Amino acid sequence: xxxxxxxxxxxxxxxxxxxxxxxxxxxxxxxxxxxxxxxxxxxxxxxxxxxxxxxxxxxxxxxxxxxxxxxxxxxxxxxxxxxxxxxxxxxxxxxxxxxxxxxxxxxxxxxxxxxxxxxxxxxxxxxxxxxxxxxxxxxxxxxxxxxxxxxxxxxxxxxxxxxxxxxxxxxxxxxxxxxxxxxxxxxxxxxxxxxxxxxxxxxxxxxxxxxxxxxxxxxxxxxxxxxxxxxxxxxxxxxxxxxxxxxxxxxxxxxxxxxxxxxxxxxxxxxxxxxxxxxxxxxxxxxxxxxxxxxxxxxxxxxxxxxxxxxxxxxxxxxxxxxxxxxxxxxxxxxxxxxxxxxxxxxxxxxxxxxxxxxxxxxxxxxxxxxxxxxxxxxxxxxxxxxxxxxxxxxxxxx
Numbered sequence: 001x002x003x004x005x006x007x008x009x010x011x012x013x014x015x016x017x018x019x020x021x022x023x024x025x026x027x028x029x030x031x032x033x034x035x036x037x038x039x040x041x042x043x044x045x046x047x048x049x050x051x052x053x054x055x056x057x058x059x060x061x062x063x064x065x066x067x068x069x070x071x072x073x074x075x076x077x078x079x080x081x082x083x084x085x086x087x088x089x090x091x092x093x094x095x096x097x098x099x100x101x102x103x104x105x106x107x108x109x110x111x112x113x114x115x116x117x118x119x120x121x122x123x124x125x126x127x128x129x130x131x132x133x134x135x136x137x138x139x140x141x142x143x144x145x146x147x148x149x150x151x152x153x154x155x156x157x158x159x160x161x162x163x164x165x166x167x168x169x170x171x172x173x174x175x176x177x178x179x180x181x182x183x184x185x186x187x188x189x190x191x192x193x194x195x196x197x198x199x200x201x202x203x204x205x206x207x208x209x210x211x212x213x214x215x216x217x218x219x220x221x222x223x224x225x226x227x228x229x230x231x232x233x234x235x236x237x238x239x240x241x242x243x244x245x246x247x248x249x250x251x252x253x254x255x256x257x258x259x260x261x262x263x264x265x266x267x268x269x270x271x272x273x274x275x276x277x278x279x280x281x282x283x284x285x286x287x288x289x290x291x292x293x294x295x296x297x298x299x300x301x302x303x304x305x306x307x308x309x310x311x312x313x314x315x316x317x318x319x320x321x322x323x324x325x326x327x328x329x330x331x332x333x334x335x336x337x338x339x340x341x342x343x344x345x346x347x348x349x350x351x352x353x354x355x356x357x358x359x360x361x362x363x364x365x366x367x368x369x370x371x372x373x374x375x376x377x378x379x380x381x382x383x384x385x386x387x388x389x390x391x392x393x394x395x396x397x398x399x
Contacts, residue, residue, distance in 0.1 A: 009387075064139075073138070094107040114360070179226055258310065
């Protein structure tokens with residue numbers, strides 16, 4: 001199908017695509033409470049006549065169009081959102097789904113319901129066009145992305161598409177990867193004492209201060225394309241609530257954004273080496289990966305470890321170059337290939353052996369902020385872009 005035909009079909013479906021996205025925004029879907037949005041997605045897939053529509057045990061909603069014997073392609077986006085906070089500063093309210101000034105306003109419009117709407121309609125419009133797909137085409141609207149990736153962790157145990165298109169905001173440009181994220185908790189155990197007799201205790205604050213300063217100045221793993229590893233101390237807390245007591249334990253969380261190919265053991269080894277040089281006798285250190293108990297709206301519950309791998313494709317990967325050609329033709333301009341500064345569920349798919357390419361409508365700077373909003377023209381462009389990717393990336397010569 002010619003690029004102008006794709007754009008024309010999306011133009012004809014404009015009101016349906018915009019209305020679906022706005023309805024998604026109007027349905028609150030904090031992580032663990034995605035059920036109402038999942039029902040909207042499922043109903044829209046069925047109304048569009050996809051060949052198969054199902055909801056798995058984690059609550060992911062999966063639609064399919066059957067194609068030929070070429071590689072299978074999955075369009076992937078997440079249904080959960082972050083807390084919008086106080087509604088008062090929002091121009092139209094966090095769940096208004098207001099359509100004005102050429103934009104759709106509300107929490108999740110950019111991250112990540114615009115991607116869901118564009119991906120679902122990409123499959124629906126391909127079906128309406130009666131086109132023969134080179135390979136099977138899936139769309140997966142997943143749960144739990146914002147706090148550990150429960151949905152995608154489960155998804156890759158059940159499905160192994162040959163290629164995944166990760167829908168996250170990219171201003172409709174392509175992404176070939178991102179760094180990973182490890183969350184370490186470093187705890188120093190000392191000895192409690194009354195603050196008036198500090199010599200009787202072992203105060204862990206001094207050793208932690210030396211460690212953090214050493215960590216700030218330590219050489220980090222480098223990558224020419226994805227940048228260096230960065231480490232940021234975020235949360236800190238002690239085992240006391242009284243200000244006149246030397247704590248027996250002090251913990252600090254480290255947000256560790258790792259360059260590709262840097263592993264958890266390598267990062268841990270650096271932490272432990274710096275601790276060995278920072279901690280005096282009488283202070284014991286403990287280093288662990290943070291975990292969290294997460295629960296899906298379907299009742300699935302798991303302990304999630306916060307260690308997300310990066311994903312990346314080489315700059316000259318044939319699939320990436322084919323994607324660039326397809327989207328550039330569909331949108332009528334040259335589409336650049338960049339990297340994301342944040343991590344996505346693509347890390348879980350990559351770790352499971354599924355190559356990933358990123359693409360989605362919306363400005364990444366609009367994610368997680370007050371007055372989040374998505375330009376309608378980007379939503380429609382993304383729909384045509386996803387259609388083009390589906391038609392081109394399922395060919396055996398590419399996959």
